[in-house]
Amino acid sequence: MRTSQERQAQARPQPEVACRACGSANLSVQYGKYGYYLKCADCGGNTPAKPVCAACGQPARLSKSGAEFTATCPGGHRWAYWTNPA
Secondary structure (H helix, E strand, O other): OOOOHHHHHHHHOOOOOOOOOOOHHHHEEEEOOOOOEEEOOOOOOOOEOOOOOOOOEEEEEEEEEEOOOOOOOOOEEEEEEEEEOO
C-alpha cells in the first residue's frame, strides 16, 4: 500500500533533472541570491532550476506555493514543475 506522499509524487512527475556534481536525483528547490536552484541532499551541490516550456520552448519563471513549485512561460503555459519532499 502506498502512502499519500508516494501517490502525490506519482501524480506530479518531476522533470528529468539530476545534480550536476554527482548525478543524484535527490534534489529540492531552494531560493538564493540568484533565484531558484536545485540543492542536492547527497553532495550539497547546486544545479540551476531552468524550466523550459514543452509546448513553446520558451524559458519559464517559477512560483512557489508551500512545497509546490509552478512554472509559467511568457506564452501563457503553466505546469507543475517540482514538489519538495516533506
